[in-house]
Amino acid sequence: MSNIRYSEIFLSPQGEGYYTGRLTAWIRLFGCNLQCEGFGQKDPTDPSTYILPYKDFDITKANVKTIKDLPVWDYGCDSSYSWSKKYRDLCPNEHFSKVCDRIVGLLTTQYNPYGLFVNDRNTIHLAFTGGEPLLRKNQESIILILDEFYRRDNFPPMVTIETNGTQDLTIELIDTIQKYFQSSEDYHSYYYEEHEEKPGIEWFWSVSPKLWTVSGEKPEKAIKPEVVHHYKLINNRGQLKFVVRNDPRTWDELEEVVQYFKEHTIDWDVYIMPVGATVESQVSPEIREIAEETIRRGYYIAPRVQAYLFGNEIGT
Ligand code: SF4
Incomplete structure (x- = not known):
């Protein structure tokens, strides 16, 4: 299949974690x-108390024509439109070449007339998010897009995969990473020494395991350090990013999970992202408490910069 189902393609600075501020072309692949x-x-641990506006929302009454017309929800997954069957038909299903055209279209400006990832301004990153971009079908889409950009001689040298860290890699994606990107060992020497010519400089795993006391997902399903260990073996550049609420149960769970990942050799930087996708939640008193606790525990903080910059909008 050469079609790709996605909910959004947009150009926006990376808002969370290590690459915050870097200009990034995003594709949000469908399914989770x-x-x-x-x-x-x-x-979050008691489903009988849940409020789920994404389920109650009436698309026809609200006259929703595209994903951009949806509100940002405060309860449940803030990207539910990217996996829920209810919103599937709002998500385009397009040939990979058309998808690449759209990305190039976003990159094209008077300062970058050919829409190049590497141009005479700053290099533009490409990020695959979701939903879950490492579902088997989505891994195929990633390969189609990278191969197409290679053919067009417009290869994105910096690629981030934003994943929940539960999906095994396919042999085909492993081959693609090895074909196009520097290995972790080469990475440091890339700028300073002789290196094998590959168009990709960095492949970056942004892994966000979901905690039970925050997401309601059971650890057996959501916490898979053995899977992330495999990602690390393929390319050892990444970060762990945890959505956290200021609850003692959550901090205890976080410490346990971080330790569990360390036991599986995952020693990447740990970022704490305060829960809440709206700008209101990102300026609430709770965020300061989370920031203070994050500092006390020696982790990095990842507030959602896109919420401060662009408010409650999808596609930012
Ligand atoms: S992993 Fe959770 S938060 Fe991320 S897209 Fe899937 S359901 Fe939403």
């Missing part, structure tokens, strides 16, 4: 193996 309905709920 989790639901994370506990986000923003009073008690």
